[in-house]
Amino acid sequence: MARLNRTRFTILGCLTIEPMSGYDVKRFIDRTISHFWNESYGQIYPTLQALEEEGLIEGEREPGERGPDRVVFRITNAGREDLGRWLLEPAEPAVTRYEHSLKLFFGHVIGPSASLQHVERLRERTRSELDRLAAAEVELEKSAASWAPYWLAVLRGGMRYSEMVLAWCDATETDLRKVTP
């Protein structure tokens, strides 16, 4: 079972940007990569402890500016090496589960008009997602940071994906309207 815990590497990767608390890591992920990657607190906090025990990160308690104390973690050299090794390995193919597609695939059970509602909902959801990504792109294009090109690449992947989905919704709507119930 070579199924390595990818949360580990996600956290290590975040800490290459700057030192962060568990709360910061969660916010960072939600803001930058949530369109293709997510982590929950239930994963983040235990993983931070494990990484510290292994010496891949180091935590320091700080008084919170406006709120409770924070534990801010920074990546160690050992952590950077561990992350680097993983980053060089080929990526595992994604195991996707699109409930939208699944429900549409079984559309013959509920008929074309009910199926079209799924398309309509997907269109709305995708539109607002695209708006969000487009706004982020404007911000990112101003950045000269060393990671900006990589962030832009995945961000534009998300935008292309959204645009593709919207075009597919149009085409599918046209096709399904021709289906007799």
Add this chain to the structure above:
Amino acid sequence: MARLNRTRFTILGCLTIEPMSGYDVKRFIDRTISHFWNESYGQIYPTLQALEEEGLIEGEREPGERGPDRVVFRITNAGREDLGRWLLEPAEPAVTRYEHSLKLFFGHVIGPSASLQHVERLRERTRSELDRLAAAEVELEKSAASWAPYWLAVLRGGMRYSEMVLAWCDATETDLRKVTP
């Protein structure tokens, strides 16, 4: 915790096409929807037993034509109703985890040339996937079955996705070549 077991509905949906054994269900999924949905035997066989106990499907033992005995399941009216209710509910948003995008996002750690290798591998994988889907499209277009329009819709979604990824690979390659290590 309203996290309903979607394997149940996947199996019920398959059985609306025709009666199938667990083995058939697995093969059917692999052939038709594996580009966006997968199930393993470890899920399928226990779920079949549960569905039968609930009266949503009925199994009958048959002698295998060339091999061991098979248990062929057919969906009941109760099963059809259960599936129909679920199909009418709005789809849950997909929780995706693209390792490819994640590794690229942290590309500043390994630099542009190593990151480009990820793009190259993704391109190869996507090309063969697109070939596979295009061949399936040719077959499906001949079908006059009631489910053909829905199968075509999701299949073309997969093809659009693959084409989008290939175009993104080209654009990303161009962009990353300009990045100095």
Add this chain to the structure above:
DNA sequence: ATTGCCATGTAAGGGGTTACATGATTAT
């Protein structure tokens, strides 16, 4: 001989989400 397909199933165990618990500060 041995590989591959047909066919059904179980056990182990990691991955991951959700819900809960706690409590201070800040804004409305």
Add this chain to the structure above:
DNA sequence: ATAATCATGTAACCCCTTACATGGCAAT
């Protein structure tokens, strides 16, 4: 007052894959 944000963490529990077990038949 009340809601939202900051902040850390645990417990329960489901989801799902992988690996294993078993064995007959067909093809190379």
